[in-house]
Each structure stands twice: as C-alpha cells, then as structure tokens.
Ligand code: HEM
C-alpha cells in the first residue's frame with residue numbers, strides 16, 4: 001500500500017480544478033452540492049419561521065415569501081437532488097464498482113461539473129439580485145406574461161444545468177457498456193450500477209425536453225410568440241404537459257439513485273446476499289421506463305380530458321408496484337442475516353420507512369377522486385418531502401457514511417453518526433407528518449398566510465424543522481472533523497463485498513493496483529463471518 | 544389551543560364519497576406501513592449480530608413470494624383505481640337540472656354571478672340540497688377553485704371554460720381557496736361559501752334587488768355591442784340567427800368540407816373572439832373580432848343570453 005499514489009495526495013487548487021479523475025470530480029460535486037443544500041435549507045428555515053403564525057409577520061411581504069419558496073424549490077431540485085447521488089457517489093463509485101480505471105469520458109466528466117457550477121452560480125446570482133416568484137414549476141401564462149422577476153435568467157440557469165445531467169448520464173451509460181472488468185457480466189453488476197444505469201437513461205431521454213420547455217418559456221416571454229398564452233392563440237396546458245414530461249421522470253432521477261444506495265447498504269449490514277437480485281434490477285428498469293408514462297397525474301384538475309386522467313391514473317398505480325417490490329425485498333434481506341445497526345444501516349432503515357409512507361401516499365394522489373381534493377395542498381408537500389427528503393436525502397446521507405472511509409480513508413465517530421440518524425428521523429417526521437393532516441384539512445400550498453385553525457399543526461412542523469436542521473448540520477461537522485485524523489480506515493472497514501472495497505482507502509489514482517477479475521456473484525456475504533476489521537477501524541475513530 | 548381540527552367538514556354529497564375512499568386507502572396504507580415497520584423491527588431484533596439463531600440457508604430468491612407481493616398490491620391498487628375513477632366521474636358530470644353560476648378568477652379575487660342576476664365577490668351563497676354547476680374562466684393567469692369542505696377543485700383557465708359541480712349538504716360557512724399559485728397575493732385570493740336553507744337563499748337573492756337576470760343583462764350587452772344589428776330582426780348583413788342554436792350541431796365550412804361542431808360555451812366564446820376560426824357554412828367571414836372589447840364576465844352574460852334563446856325556433860340555414 002504505497003501512499004504516494006493515493007488520489008488525494010496532490011493539494012494545489014489547480015490540481016483540483018483541472019482534474020479528470022472521477023473520484024476528484026465526485027468530491028468537487030460533493031463540496032458544491034453541500035453548499036447548495038445549505039442555501040436551500042436556509043430558505044426552508046425562513047419559510048417555516050414565516051409559517052409559524054397565520055399572518056405574514058416575519059418576512060413582511062408576500063413577494064419575499066414567493067421568491068423564497070421558488071428558490072428553495074429550484075435549488076433543492078436542480079442543484080441538489082438531481083445531481084446529488086449520481087454526481088457525487090455515482091461518479092466516485094461507478095468505475096470502482098465495475099473495475100474500471102475511470103469513466104469512459106473523463107474530460108467530459110470534468111466539463112459537466114463546470115457546466116453545473118455555471119448554472120448554479122447563475123442561480124445564486126438570481127437569489128442575490130432579485131429572485132424569481134414563479135415556483136420551480138414555472139407555470140404559464142404566469143411565468144411568461146405576468147411575473148416581473150428574473151424568469152428568463154432562471155430558465156437559463158436550469159437550461160445550462162440540464163446539460164451537466166445529460167453529460168453525466170451519457171458518461172455512465174457508455175461506461176457501463178464498455179468498461180466492465182473481465183467477468184463482470186450484466187447480472188453480476190452491483191444493484192447500485194443497475195440503478196444508475198436506469199437513472200442515466202432517464203437523464204439522457206428526459207432532460208432535453210426540459211431544456212426545450214424552459215427555452216420556449218424564455219422565447220414566449222421575450223418575443224410573445226404565442227405558444228402558451230391563450231391571448232396569442234397559445235395553450236397554457238401544453239406547458240404543463242411539456243414540463244411534467246420531464247419533471248415526473250425527474251422524480252425517479254432523484255429516487256432511483258437513493259434505491260441504489262439502499263441496495264448496497266442493506267445486504268452489507270445484514271451480512272447476507274440481497275434477496276431477489278434480479279427482481280430489484282428489473283424493477284429499476286421498469287420504474288425508469290414506466291416513469292415516462294405517468295406525467296399527466298399532476299394534471300387531474302388542470303382541465304385535461306377525463307379519459308386522459310383515467311389512463312394516467314392507472315399507469316401511476318402500475319409504477320407503484322416495482323417500488324413495492326424493492327421495499328419487500330430489502331426487508332426480506334434481513335431474514336436469516338446478522339443485522340448490524342451502524343450509521344449507514346440506520347439511515348437505510350429510515351429510508352425504507354419514510355419511502356414507504358411517501359410511496360403509499362402516492363397511491364392516494366394517483367386516485368383520481370382523492371387527488372382532486374388534496375392536489376396543490378400541503379398533503380402534496382408532505383408526500384413529496386417524504387419521497388425526496390425522507391427518501392433521497394436519507395439515502396444520500398447513508399451513502400456518504402457508508403463510503404466515507406473509502407473516499408477519505410477516515411472513520412467518523414460512530415456514536416455521533418447514530419445520533420444524527422436518529423435526530424434526522426425524528427425531526428423529519430415531526431416536520432412533515434403534520435402536513436398530511438394540514439393538506440387533508442385543505443390548507444393550500446404556496447400560501448404565505450393561512451387560516452388560524454391551521455396554526456397548531458404548522459407550529460409542530462416548524463418545531464420539527466429546527467430539530468431536522470440540527471440533524472443535518474451534525475454530519476457536516478463530524479465528517480469534516482474526521483479529516484484531521486490519519487487515514488486508518490483500511491480498505492474494507494465494513495467487510496463488504498464489491499470491487500470498490502478491494503482497493504486501498506483512499507483509492508490510488510488509477511483505482512486498482514492490479515486489474516480485478518470478477519469470478520463471483522455480487523453480495524457474496526455470509527452471516528457467520530465476523531467483522532474484526534470493522535471493529536478495528538471503528539475503535540480508531542472513537543479514540 | 545388544543546381544540547384544532549383533524550378532519551375537514553363534510554358539506555357536500557361529494558365529500559362523503561371522497562372520504563369513504565380516503566379512509567379505505569388510509570387503512571391499506573396503515574396496514575402496509577405497519578407491516579413493513581413491524582417486519583423490520585422483528586428482523587432486526589431476531590437476527591441482530593451476535594445473537595445465536597439459526598441462520599442456515601438464507602433464501603436468495605423465491606418466485607412465489609415475489610409473485611405474491613406483485614399480485615396483492617396489484618389487486619388492491621386496481622380496486623382503488625376503479626373506485627376513485629367512479630368518484631371522479633361523478634364529480635365532473637353535473638346533473639342536467641343544476642343551477643349554473645358563473646365564476647371569473649383574476650389576480651386576486653373571485654367574481655361570481657348567479658343566473659338570477661345577483662353577483663358577488665369572494666363570496667358564494669348557495670341553497671342546501673340543490674345541485675350547483677360552476678362555469679369558470681380566468682381573466683389572467685391560471686387559478687384553481689377549491690372548497691375543501693366540498694372536496695372539489697378545478698383549475699380556472701384563461702381563454703377556456705372549465706366546469707365543476709356540487710350539491711351542498713350542510714348549512715354553514717366554508718372556505719373558498721385559490722390553489723393554483725397565481726402571483727403575489729395568491730394566499731389572499733380566498734373567500735367563503737355560505738350554504739343556506741332554500742327559503743333563506745331566495746330571500747338573499749331578492750335582497751339584491753330585483754335586478755335583471757344574467758341573461759337579460761346579456762341581451763342588453765348583445766344590443767350594446769351591435770351583435771343584434773346582424774344577428775336578429777331586420778338584419779343589416781346576412782348573419783345566422785341565434786335562436787335555438789345553443790347545444791345544437793352547427794355546420795362549419797372547413798376548406799371545401801363541411802363539418803359539424805356543437806354550439807356550446809366554447810364555440811360561442813370563440814365565435815365572438817375569433818370569428819374567422821369557425822365560419823358557419825353558407826355565410827361570409829365578415830364578423831369582426833371582439834377580442835379585448837368584452838370582459839370575461841360580460842362574455843358569460845352574452846352566452847347566458849344566447850343559451851336562453853335555445854328553446855326558441857331557429858332561423859339558421861339548414
Ligand atoms: C429542512 C427541511 C425542509 C423544510 C423545513 C422544507 C420546507 C418547505 C416548505 C415550507 C415549502 C413550501 C411549501 C409551499 O408553500 O408550497 C417547501 C417546498 C418545497 N421543498 Fe422543501 N423543505 C425542506 C427540505 C427540502 C429538501 C431537502 C428538498 C429537496 C431535496 C425540498 C424540496 C422542496 C420543493 C421542490 C418544494 C416546492 C417548491 C415550490 O412549491 O415551488 N425541500 N419546503
């Protein structure tokens with residue numbers, strides 16, 4: 001284990017900004033999306049403070065609130081959730097997991113980060129110099145003819161950022177097809193890779209539609225060309241079709257990678273092969289494909305035809321099935337295992353619980369008659385936070401903890417990790433569960449003032465948000481502090497299978513000293529094996 | 544402080560239907576959530592690391608199990624689908640005898656007009672037990688008409704009519720919200736729906752003064768905007784008469800072909816605003832557009848007037 005060639009060795013700024021190493025690009029992404037997460041989180045905190053009382057007395061102006069929730073949404077979706085797991089963990093791990101030296105197009109990979117940062121900085125610029133008040137959904141004709149804010153600039157930011165998604169997706173697809181190590185057949189791919197493959201297909205096929213849509217919004221705004229504005233002969237519903245044609249599959253861009261992480265953590269911390277490997281792999285592909293056919297379930301009350309509503313409803317019910325398969329399979333994986341509740345596993349179990357609630361309430365939204373009542377209320381806000389925050393963010397944090405020793409060579413203090421997982425779980429439920437009730441009671445979303453009888457539940461939600469905020473700041477602190485220790489984690493502190501664990505931590509520049517050859521199925525765990533290496537590594541961290 | 548609601552009022556016939564389905568789904572959801580949580584809990588405890596249990600031969604795949612948990616959710620979700628589609632269809636198919644109230648949304652208020660003529664802003668008065676149909680449009684952006692106690696909601700679009708109906712079942716005052724984000728004062732675009740006893744409602748209508756009905760106002764506008772000059776009496780130009788047109792198929796010259804279009808609200812609205820779009824067979828495209836000259840509420844009045852002519856004999860070509 002020669003330390004000279006570990007990928008973190010060079011320290012200059014230049015060496016980071018010009019790197020083409022997928023591992024370093026992953027870390028560049030990690031630093032930037034962390035920044036965006038906390039900016040978006042700060043916006044959420046202020047919003048929750050505003051909503052503590054029924055009157056708008058914190059921000060003092062409805063416009064300020066409208067800009068805040070727009071930026072919260074735009075930042076969280078486009079600059080945090082969409083890139084989070086694929087661009088950070090995917091970039092870092094995909095080549096390691098399939099036994100490759102790098103991604104297929106390393107320079108394109110670096111370019112994707114620059115493209116992302118360009119979009120992101122425009123986003124921050126908007127935030128500082130005026131804001132946008134359309135909501136992240138940019139519905140027309142409000143966004144094209146009525147809003148007086150920086151809509152065109154926001155469209156530009158989203159347009160540009162989309163390209164980084166497309167580049168990452170392309171890179172992953174080509175890499176998985178062409179760079180697998182000898183013996184790494186399709187059915188020996190880790191499920192993480194399967195999920196990222198499915199995600200990449202969605203990115204490559206869906207994102208261009210978003211780019212076209214926001215471009216049309218900008219053109220309509222600048223030149224009044226009459227695509228969406230009824231006064232000019234356009235159709236406002238057309239925008240919704242175009243927008244959701246990307247943005248519904250985008251939900252799967254956010255959650256499939258989360259499932260990818262869970263599919264790695266659960267077998268490792270249960271010490272047994274994952275249950276139903278092929279069903280899980282297949283369900284990722286099914287979700288990616290069916291995900292393109294259900295966009296109209298956002299439009300049951302939009303004025304689209306009732307028959308279209310029926311078709312979208314039935315297909316939406318069908319997409320729920322592959323997600324259910326995954327939940328049942330993950331759970332069954334623990335049967336006859338040797339379960340071990342370290343931090344990543346706590347996050348993963350949290351994911352399963354919250355994702356189950358988020359997914360099942362999705363059935364209510366797919367139900368035509370019920371959706372009419374809860375559409376655009378806090379019920380929907382609760383539902384999508386359960387999926388995106390309870391699901392994707394939990395998985396992201398779980399993944400960061402799981403692979404932190406691999407990325408940095410350091411263990412984090414286990415006790416703090418467990419505490420953070422617990423605080424996040426409790427804070428999360430306190431924040432978002434009351435919103436289901438608020439929504440069924442009829443509190444509409446995007447409201448800066450509300451009727452006084454909704455207050456108690458809103459206060460609960462705000463209290464939860466402050467607990468949640470603590471839970472999110474904790475990992476930032478102890479993970480960064482862990483960097484001050486020497487790199488003692490060892491190549492495989494969890495005793496995990498998977499090629500990424502067969503090389504040093506942190507890995508050498510070219511990933512492997514000798515090119516691996518794959519001879520076994522993935523998740524070749526046995527419940528009996530004891531994890532001395534793990535205990536050793538953990539004890540180092542808590543010294 | 545602790546007296547806050549956990550379940551909304553049930554004030555329309557639709558509310559009971561939606562709630563029944565909702566509670567069924569809630570049951571299913573609770574069952575599966577608890578089942579998953581319980582399974583996790585039991586497995587974690589029973590098979591936690593270091594505990595001596597039988598771990599031999601863990602199953603890697605079980606076709607019958609996978610099939611079971613594909614088929615059961617499938618059946619349950621198809622039940623939910625069929626049930627919910629039924630609720631949805633009832634929500635959008637108004638009974639023919641429903642009283643029709645016009646709704647115009649604009650940043651940031653609701654304008655409502657009763658057929659008898661009385662109009663109100665951000666308030667709607669309706670009699671209990673009688674079906675009401677709303678005909679809605681927007682003057683600017685998309686809004687959405689939402690009465691939680693009735694479990695109804697429908698987007699209100701510029702340039703188009705959408706409809707919604709309900710039958711209030713409980714006297715009282717309920718929230719009316721806008722649920723499609725529509726700009727600065729979106730959260731202030733609210734109002735109330737007051738459900739009254741029928742007798743009280745008639746009194747309320749009368750208290751507005753025996754003003755002209757919506758159709759009568761429409762007739763006044765029909766004359767004022769010089770529609771009458773061409774469309775009735777001693778016609779200046781050869782234009783189709785409008786008696787009996789509403790709801791009937793109208794022949795439209797489409798290039799060389801003639802096709803039939805139903806003369807509904809959309810058709811009449813488009814004929815006023817974009818008269819060259821659909822020209823009745825046998826007539827010249829000479830009608831001017833009234834785009835920008837007639838307000839949304841006035842358009843609704845003119846349509847109400849033309850609708851009131853539906854029963855009269857038609858003078859159109861055939
Ligand atoms: C600390 C945790 C968070 C809190 C307290 C929070 C709170 C809120 C609130 C109050 C709203 C406005 C709801 C409305 O008025 O419609 C909102 C909207 C939203 N949130 Fe969060 N949020 C949090 C985290 C997140 C995260 C992590 C994401 C994504 C990763 C996210 C995505 C969104 C989106 C997409 C919207 C919709 C914005 C829109 O309506 O345009 N939130 N959130």
Ligand SMILES: [Cu+2]
Pocket residue numbers: 648685686687721722723724725729732
């Ligand atoms: Cu509105």
